[in-house]
Amino acid sequence: MNWVLRPLFPTLLVFLGMIAALAAPVSNARAAAGASDWVSTDFADVRLVSAVSGTEGRDSVPLGLQFRLAEGWKVYWRAPGDAGFPPEVAWEGSENFGAALWQWPVPERFSLFGLETYGYHDEVVIPIRAALAEPGAPLALRADMNALACSDICVPLNANLALDIDAGPAEPTAFAQLIDRFRARVPQDLSGLGLDISSVSAVGSPAPHSLAVEINSSVPLVEPDVFPEARAGFAFGKPEVDFAPDRLSAVLTVPASVPEGGRLAEEKITLTLVDGDRFLERSMVVSAAGDGAERGRWAALAAILGIAFLGGLILNLMPCVLPVLSLKLVGAVKYGGADKVAIRTGFLASAAGILASFLLLAAGAIALKQAGLAVGWGIQFQQPLFLALMVTVLVLFAGNLAGLFEINLPQRLAALGLAGGEAGQGRLTGHFLTGAFATLLATPCSAPFLGTAVGFALSRGAAEILTVFAFMGLGLAAPYLLVAALPGVARALPRPGPWMIWFRRVLASALLATALWLLAVFIASSSAFDAALLAGLALLLTGALAWRARHEGAGRRIAGLAAILALAAVIGVGMQATARDGDATAATAGNAVDWRPFDRREIARLVSAEKTVLVDITADWCLTCKVNKSLVLENGAVAERIASGDILAMRADWTTPDPEIAEYLASFGRYGIPFNAVYGPAAPAGLALPELLSLEAVETAIREARG
Numbered sequence: 001m002n003w004v005l006r007p008l009f010p011t012l013l014v015f016l017g018m019i020a021a022l023a024a025p026v027s028n029a030r031a032a033a034g035a036s037d038w039v040s041t042d043f044a045d046v047r048l049v050s051a052v053s054g055t056e057g058r059d060s061v062p063l064g065l066q067f068r069l070a071e072g073w074k075v076y077w078r079a080p081g082d083a084g085f086p087p088e089v090a091w092e093g094s095e096n097f098g099a100a101l102w103q104w105p106v107p108e109r110f111s112l113f114g115l116e117t118y119g120y121h122d123e124v125v126i127p128i129r130a131a132l133a134e135p136g137a138p139l140a141l142r143a144d145m146n147a148l149a150c151s152d153i154c155v156p157l158n159a160n161l162a163l164d165i166d167a168g169p170a171e172p173t174a175f176a177q178l179i180d181r182f183r184a185r186v187p188q189d190l191s192g193l194g195l196d197i198s199s200v201s202a203v204g205s206p207a208p209h210s211l212a213v214e215i216n217s218s219v220p221l222v223e224p225d226v227f228p229e230a231r232a233g234f235a236f237g238k239p240e241v242d243f244a245p246d247r248l249s250a251v252l253t254v255p256a257s258v259p260e261g262g263r264l265a266e267e268k269i270t271l272t273l274v275d276g277d278r279f280l281e282r283s284m285v286v287s288a289a290g291d292g293a294e295r296g297r298w299a300a301l302a303a304i305l306g307i308a309f310l311g312g313l314i315l316n317l318m319p320c321v322l323p324v325l326s327l328k329l330v331g332a333v334k335y336g337g338a339d340k341v342a343i344r345t346g347f348l349a350s351a352a353g354i355l356a357s358f359l360l361l362a363a364g365a366i367a368l369k370q371a372g373l374a375v376g377w378g379i380q381f382q383q384p385l386f387l388a389l390m391v392t393v394l395v396l397f398a399g400n401l402a403g404l405f406e407i408n409l410p411q412r413l414a415a416l417g418l419a420g421g422e423a424g425q426g427r428l429t430g431h432f433l434t435g436a437f438a439t440l441l442a443t444p445c446s447a448p449f450l451g452t453a454v455g456f457a458l459s460r461g462a463a464e465i466l467t468v469f470a471f472m473g474l475g476l477a478a479p480y481l482l483v484a485a486l487p488g489v490a491r492a493l494p495r496p497g498p499w500m501i502w503f504r505r506v507l508a509s510a511l512l513a514t515a516l517w518l519l520a521v522f523i524a525s526s527s528a529f530d531a532a533l534l535a536g537l538a539l540l541l542t543g544a545l546a547w548r549a550r551h552e553g554a555g556r557r558i559a560g561l562a563a564i565l566a567l568a569a570v571i572g573v574g575m576q577a578t579a580r581d582g583d584a585t586a587a588t589a590g591n592a593v594d595w596r597p598f599d600r601r602e603i604a605r606l607v608s609a610e611k612t613v614l615v616d617i618t619a620d621w622c623l624t625c626k627v628n629k630s631l632v633l634e635n636g637a638v639a640e641r642i643a644s645g646d647i648l649a650m651r652a653d654w655t656t657p658d659p660e661i662a663e664y665l666a667s668f669g670r671y672g673i674p675f676n677a678v679y680g681p682a683a684p685a686g687l688a689l690p691e692l693l694s695l696e697a698v699e700t701a702i703r704e705a706r707g
Helices: 008-023 176-183 291-315 322-333 340-370 384-401 428-442 450-458 462-485 499-525 528-550 554-590 600-608 623-633 636-644 659-666 695-706
Strands: 027-029 038-040 044-050 060-069 074-081 088-090 097-102 108-112 115-121 123-132 139-150 154-165 195-203 210-217 225-229 240-243 249-257 268-275 278-285 595-597 613-618 648-653 675-680 683-688
Touching: 038 154, 044 139, 044 154, 060 074, 060 115, 060 139, 060 176, 074 108, 074 225, 097 139, 123 139, 123 176, 176 659, 195 268, 195 278, 210 225, 210 268, 225 249, 291 462, 340 428, 340 462, 384 499, 428 462, 600 613, 600 648, 600 675, 600 683, 613 623, 613 659, 623 636, 623 695, 636 695, 675 695, 683 695
Parallel strands: 595 648, 613 648
Antiparallel strands: 027 038, 038 044, 044 060, 060 123, 074 115, 074 139, 088 139, 097 123, 108 115, 139 154, 195 210, 210 249, 225 268, 240 249, 268 278, 613 675, 675 683
């Protein structure tokens, strides 16, 4: 559309609508209890509703301005966009009315002829909290409401609404659930949503003319949208969305127009971010455009890479990596007096094994994220089959170090390496595999700084994951690279001799200790019987290989067959334990918390029996309820208390109107959710909890309820 004509277009729509409005009939339908009369037209109905029937004991009253719109018609949000204006109410003539606090549910975007407008269609209730000039006194509301309803044309909507609320008990009306359902759609700046705005900056050349809003999500984004608001003169268009490959982050670029003499940078704006049923509102200051913001991002990445390197370096000192370093130490002893080239190539090969393994882990993490599966540091150690194989491998390595048998690589693999030193101090393939094994055992360890680096990487795209994991690998490989750069360190070690036999046995003990630790982890995901069977099979496999190394002929063949059967049995035990662990996990996930149906009479009976009861009132449309569940009620200490029977949990669902639930909420002076209460011998009437729960608040209420 021509930019010269564009400002005239909304005015033209309104003018045509005013002509239509003159012919539109207006009628008043009979009021229900707790509501004003409907004011009805051909395109919209509007009325004022209250969540309570009286003002007794209250200093404010929860109201709702309800619109029912004909198909194809809409009313506007508080920031209407390129056209329109939001509903307004003049309260002149009201009695005992102090002030009104409007709470705007998240809007929808409407695009028409290049215009971007924001509002509501079908039905909306705009929650309004009316403060009382005199608490507890009757309230007489006289509302002169003006709005603009639009379809192909725009028509002014005027309504004179009257609602009287007496000074009687503040009992819930039939509209309490309706008002609260739309109040649950009012965006807030909450943690735990799994949706976040990481930054907003001015972008564009030669002069910044767009906003770049960077967002992150704990689950793949569906169809994100953002509604910016700024002071008069600023206007914003429809964003272009650039998703990361895993859709866990995105950049929304919003075109903007700026008033003469103004600029986006350093402007304070309010952003309303929406993605499906998740939404948040946050006030932010737009960062400066150009190289400054870019330098800031690079500086943040550089800091993370430094943390990743330091975390990898510290991994060398963690208990799970020390046994593998012992293998390298045995190899290093062999270098006593050896040629510098052999030393350098051997340690570089180990460093290459570490780096290659970290890049392989990064590739696996990227693949899992793309598939929408859970990703985490050391997640393979959650699998009993993997643990079973690792225990067996560690026992075999310990037997090898103790001199029970030798592990020889296949001839073709060995041929990939280069002999070095006087005694052929090992092939490069063996050194490479030592580095890979060190990486494998490092993954269950969480060294200082490591969690920060891994968390940053896994919340970003493929490039960041590969880069951060590569720097972690460089940190773990740093000691190897140091020896490669200073081979004189290894040459200064004593030459091999009889003392190495005892040294190898000490290191074998370290490997066995690591195997026992992994066996303890295995028990946690299976059973003590499975763990004992696994340990026996690992020792049987080691014994079979030791027997095979000392015998020829039939005895050698029988020992080899026994080793194969033992290894197959190890795999079988691991697979069986994995299956059982999966069944248990599924059962636990399906029954994370044992919620009983809500029953007020049952609460009284349980409290009389000295029980502690936690009540949760929730609904499918309540976003804050879901946050409370994920952060507090169904996670951590509270869930453990419920699972152990320490406290009993009851839940009521208010997704659809239920007078019993509304009356229960009203008994606490509440007319909306989320709502939680704790009952106990010292609090038979119940202790109401704050709307946004914390573990501390729940634990404190439990202690007080028990007395």
